[in-house]
Amino acid sequence: MFKxxxxxxxxxxxLNQIIDNIQNGKLKAGDALPAERTMAETMGVSRPAVREVLRALELLGIIKPVPGGGNYITENLDTWLIGPLTILFKLNNGYLKQNQQFRAALEREAAILAAKKCTPLDAAELWMILDRLDSEEDEKTRGELDRELHTKIAKIADNPMVYSVLAAADQLTDNIVSGTRDYIMRKNNSSKDIDEQHHRLVEAIINNDVEQAEHCMSEHMDTIERYMDEMQKECKPEGKRI
Incomplete structure (x- = not known):
């Protein structure tokens, strides 16, 4: 495996040898890596050098160390991008509007892919989330269900890159969806427009209507961005980047 x-x-x-072995399937999700000493001797390097790489891969979420039990490839390689992307988004925290625009582009792509791949089981789960949204009165819980709906659409899209980037963006803007919904409720005394957009979006996805799914998600993202702009204009501190 190593040379x-x-x-x-x-x-x-x-680093390159470990990544290569993951890419070619010699190392799979859940596999244990050889002991540090074995890796160091095989590659002709020092154990501290091996340990440095393993620590970097741990921070990236690719390797999971088990105290006294060695190092393992993470069970879910599809989500390993979440860690580094979350750091990147946090470093860019002042530019929430740009992050939202980037996220909107990915949400549209997720809706397109979901409309192509939605199964009857996926459709049932989407409707279940919508039913819970419709019947829930607590706005904080509704915000959580809103995020759950978008997460489910990203999972249906079945693209690990799209899912990981959206999940990372979610961790940065965790309070934005519920915060936006709170703002809409204060302004309109209702989130009816957002709820109706969710229904049209889900209907398009379960009907495998790609064009309509893209249109509905674009409309939804434009609405969210408009409300975010209004919120930031009302409470933006001097010098705050948007």
């Missing part, structure tokens, strides 16, 4: 490292820097050589 002697040539002229490249030890860190890069170790």
């Amino acid at each position: 002697k490292i040539g002229d490249e820097r030890a860190f890069n050589g170790i």
Whole structure:
């Protein structure tokens, strides 16, 4: 699985070999990596060098260490991007509007893919979330169900990259959806327009209507961005980037 490292820097050589083994299937989700000493001897590097790479991969969410039990490839490789992307979004925290625009583009793509791939089981789960949204009176819980609906659409899309980026964006803007819904409720005494958009979106997805799904998600994202702009204009501190 591993071989002697040539002229490249030890860190890069170790990292590249681990990633290559994941890509070619020699290392799969849940597999244990060889012991640090074995890896160091096989690649002709020091144990601290191996440990440095393993620590970096742990921070990225690719490797999960078990105290006294070695290091394992994460069980869910589809979500490993969430960690580094969350850090990136947090570093860009001042530009919430740009992050929302980027997220909107991914939400539209997720809706398109979901409309192509939605199964009867997926449709039932989407309707179940909508039913809970319709019957729930607590606005905080409705905000959580709103996020759950968008997460389900991203999962139906069945694209790990799209799902991971959206999940990372969610962790940064965790309070935006519920905050926006609160603002809409204060302004309109109702979130009827958002709820109706959700219904049209779900109907398009379960009917495998790609064009309508894209249109509905675009309309929904435009509405969210408009309300976010209004919120930020009302409470933006001096010098705050939007």
